[in-house]
Amino acid sequence: MTTSSPLQTAADPTTGNQEEGSIELRRVRRTYGDVTAVDDIDLTVHPGEFVTLLGPSGSGKTTTMMMVAGFEELTSGMVLINGRPVDKLPPKDRNLGVVFQSYALFPHLSARENVEFALRMRRVRPAERRQRAEEALERVGLAKLGDRRPRELSGGQQQRVALARALVFNPSALLLDEPMAALDKRLREQMQEEIKTIQRSLGISVLFVTHDQDEAMSMSDRIVVMRDGRIVQQGAPDDVYAHPVNDWVANFLGDANLLPCTVLERSGETAVVDLGELGVGRVRDRGASGDRYAVSIRPEHLAFIPADRTENSASGRVVTSTNLGATIRHRLRVGGQDLLLRELSAGRRTARELDGEVFVGWEQDEAQLLVLES
Ligand SMILES: Nc1ncnc2c1ncn2[C@@H]1O[C@H](COP(=O)(O)OP(=O)(O)OP(=O)(O)O)[C@@H](O)[C@H]1O
Ligand SMILES: [Mg+2]
Known part of the structure; x- marks a missing residue:
């Protein structure tokens, strides 16, 4: 031009x-x-x-x-x-x-x-x-x-x-x-x-x-x-996708696992939270404040791991596994809650053994502390 x-x-x-x-x-x-x-x-x-x-x-x-x-x-x-x-x-x-x-x-x-x-x-x-x-x-x-x-x-x-x-x-x-x-x-x-x-x-x-x-x-x-x-x-x-400020934004921008939590400690960009049956976790903190809190983790940011870890992980059971073509969506029951885990289907077996015990984990940077509005 x-x-x-x-x-x-x-x-x-x-x-x-x-x-x-x-x-x-x-x-x-x-x-x-x-x-x-x-x-x-x-x-x-x-x-x-x-x-x-x-x-x-x-x-x-x-x-x-x-x-x-x-x-x-x-x-x-x-x-x-x-x-x-x-x-x-x-x-x-x-x-x-x-x-x-x-x-x-x-x-x-x-x-x-x-x-x-x-x-x-x-x-x-x-x-x-x-x-x-x-x-x-x-x-x-x-x-x-x-x-x-x-x-x-x-x-x-x-x-x-x-x-x-x-x-x-x-x-x-x-x-x-x-x-x-x-x-x-x-x-x-x-x-x-x-x-x-x-x-x-x-x-x-x-x-x-x-x-x-x-x-x-x-x-x-x-x-x-x-x-x-x-x-x-x-x-x-x-x-915005990985770090929504509240549950409304998290849900508006796609699927999100929202885990209610109690905040134990906040310092800088990190918070330590008590996730009840899911144990203690360390997550990203943007400093938003409200009456009730949850941790948001996108389904593709949850992953199967070989064994439980001390932090940012939990054990649970597979409820359903659905092949969606490019991805597989697993519905899990973890610590009394339903969670979604999405993984790429390439090279993976479609279904996990239903009801078998699995361990899931997430990266601290991909778990966001947010305010529960609803
Ligand atoms: N001329 C008008 N008189 C009265 N209310 C109006 C007028 N124009 C818009 N509103 C109201 O203002 C609000 C915002 O409307 P707006 O058209 O900006 O929404 P939008 O985000 O563009 O929605 P959509 O996605 O449906 O296009 C709505 O509650 C709408 O009913
Ligand atoms: Mg419009």
Whole structure:
């Protein structure tokens, strides 16, 4: 790509603005009557970063995006784009590429005209418009389909046109709200990879919304978990997954073994806990405090070990073993509790002897002390 390419993003060091591409929310709040859709959130997307809002239906993801895009007013707080407050700027002057589920293509315009529309609104001359639209369509792999109307395109191709329209005016950042919700699994995974490739090659910041945890895990530099209009936890995907702050996050992000415990000692990043019949364990501690505690261990972080150890292990019995193809899921009865253990199936016998005694162990770093909310 040459430096004169119209698709070069604003996140270019030569522009001199260190914050080009950043999005910042400061104590942003939005209420509708007595519903608080977004409850004083603070959030920063750094230049070039891929940040995902992940949360269940109604947790405030779309409302947050609409306030950043300028389609919704803030009840209070402030949004800054490229380090500058944008409260007085209408959506088209915020320089954000937007793909929202509800933000459909114009049915009577061709794919190319749909993409050009974004430039027409910005008063770009026709010859340049055409060239830039062609380039944007090529980037999303639709160079040959520019003349087709939306109804002559598949769902995935329509989403790509929407993406081309969002990229064509060199936005400083992209806002993508469930852009692939209507696509089937295969197409979805393909689009996920394409969006990541485009994002990396342009170095553009992305604020992404999904309620699909796999999608969030695979695409994001950072995941922001939302619940009831608030941010519950944020961090790198593997970090949030392995070290949830409470049982709600642990369960929302997949299967978790939650072992109720009493905290005996806390120092730095480690806690010593009494797990009742499972003995004493040493686990990771993030310092969260509450009335009741548990240790969370992901099923794939539990392993069969040859013999019991003094710490971070227990003995139990196999209740069921199920081959799921790539993995085997074992249901165990350990110290009066049901635990899940997942192991790769490659090279392993499918079923353990049912009801036979087994020993399971876990690494201290993969067991997280968390607060029990429910
Ligand atoms: N225009 C509105 N009027 C009244 N309440 C609204 C309005 N828009 C959103 N809400 C409420 O605000 C809360 C957050 O909605 P929002 O659309 O932001 O959720 P979401 O996280 O995007 O959910 P989903 O995953 O279903 O898209 C919900 O309780 C919703 O009913
Ligand atoms: Mg939504």
